[in-house]
Amino acid sequence: MSSWVSRRNGGVFEAVVAQADILHSLGAVPVVLGIEDEAAAQDGWRIEGIERQLAKPHGPAAIAYAPELRSLLDAAQLDLLHLHGIWQYPVKAAGDWAQRTGKPLVVSPHGMLAPWITSRNAWKKNIARALWEQGAWRKASLFHALTQAETADIAREVPAASTVSIPNAAPPARMSSAASRGPVALYLGRIHEKKNLGGLIAAWVKARDRLPPEASLVIAGWGDNAGIAALEQALPGAAGAGVEFVGTAFGSQKAALFDLARFLVLPSHSEGLPMAVLEAWAEGIPALMSSNCNLPEGFASGAAIDCGTSVDDITAALVDGFTLSDEAWKRMSSAAKSLALGPFSRDAVAQRWEAAYAGLL
Template sequence: MTRGEKNGPTRLGLLTARASRLGGGVFEAVLAEAQALAAHGGVTPIVFGATDQFTAEDRKRFDGIELITVPSRGPAAFDYAPGLLGRLLAAELDVLHLHGVWQYVSLCGALWAERTGRPYAISPHGMLDPWITARGRWKKTLARLGYERRSWRDARLFHALTEAEAADIARETGAARSRIAIVPNYIATDTSPPAARSQLVLCIGRIHPKKNLEPLIEGWVSAGAAPAGYRLAIAGWGEPAHVAALQARLAASADPSISFLGPVYGEQKHHLLHEARFVILPSLSEGLPMAILEAWGAATPTLMSAACNLPEGFSAGAALNTGIDANSIAAALRQALALPEADWQKMSAAAQSLARNRFSAETVAAQWVAIYRGLAAAV
């Protein structure tokens, strides 16, 4: 019997640089996929990544899903984990799926594909967006020459979160459209009773220039939300220089209605998403932001830029467009915070409907099971 003729579950490796909260939205996407696939059946997910200070704590979130981690060395930006390839080869995987690019895991994925001859898929998670590829050009040029082109060549399939990302993948890698599958991220829908909302606008995610926080702060001050009792909370983690720049900007604004909460996880994050009246993300570049999907899963409407690549949020009435400059962000905030309660409730219901249908774990898991089993059968 060939590997493609096997009748049991497909053994799937989900490979990511950091299998902990330090992986940000990519880690949350990998975790959500592993959980959804394990519940759906037909595929046995195994997650691989580097060990860090949060691995032991975050391992609890996998709830029976196998997680294999190895120590990393050198700069965190590259996450060199020399023991990773051996663990991948020993796992007897039918399919390997890499999440994220520009790091050592890309080379691991390519070497695994070359040595096993088995199907290899890549999800760039927005990391081939022109805004991203224009930053750190020389580093990315070296990465292309050193390992990324090899990884892209060996991939049987690329995964795009949106049509826009499919175009980015084709441009950067030269992949034919037939090698690119478009599947959205998963989101768990909250079935708990609706929570009482406070006058909180929440911005949650990685602290990074692409999140466009400077115009957000300017727009907030300009919108004059504080006198109406509203407050803006920015939550997340990032490189020390980016966090320091944000803290300096907040100190300079001296606006008591804006606070920086730092990283939030688990119950604290859950509480904030359910307390917030809106989640805001005026990003310059995104793949498919988990912060927005998690907000919708909590029935929380969103204020976001078109760069979040979720136009269905606008068309369904679950989101308002912030644009990316301070004036347009201020205008969106004024509109949102002046909404009558009945209109806010309609936005909340639309958000929850999107989470339960378009982005539900059941819907997306079924798409992935068909893709993975199809790849395994083609060997």
């Protein structure tokens, strides 16, 4: 269960899609529950063949209040409930279900307990803690951390929590040719202030004279009105610098962007474990990313360059990346694909989830 079962939920939706696929592969019968929104109909194909139940929303979208979730949960006759994401009404619905049924509840915060997140609109989160979050957290049988950093975040917020650390799974690696890859940096994800797109665009402009003449920065993603407005405000400052916003990209559109990209760039202030990086690695695309992406394996293996979050650091990483020799880039590409085929592969992640679920059941 999550709040929005659509692109509106960003990387959390991608994780839900992958988790449903893993459950199906393990012989379980997954049921996906969430709240109806305008994108749900468009994105239903992502979980085709899996039961999906959506509740009608009531009131402000930020709270994701949907009282119908209670009856949907009961009708689903679940043996275990896995909640993806926090700070909204589905957390209360999940906690109430766990208390009502006595069955296991797994909570995946997806990076939403990171200090950068909890410090934003902290007064709202304090109200949520008091009204429903802490009560539901106490009823959880297991908290799921994507990284060791998130394990520490959970321990700080829920000291008594039992926690397991399992990363997101990369999609299946795809054979792709490096021959057609031009000097394209790709940003793919939500258009949100935590992604630091303003800093990325400013860094691109600053680095532009030291990049290949045909180099371009392609920004693909979706966001709320405030996020899109902030991006559109930043774009005029990059006029003539080869920066393009192409809107949302899914399916064949996303595949086409990956075919062009030499690097995925993600200078985020805060992440859980970004699916966009894992998707890029599965395509053999190295990353220019901040340490806040919580993927130190990328730096250790040579599949990523640390771009930091400041304009100067991102500028330096862009120049370093685009002045690599072809042989050096190919080594990075090979390291990226090795991570997607190894510790972040679906089979490796599925084995860890099978053990975690079996222990609770």
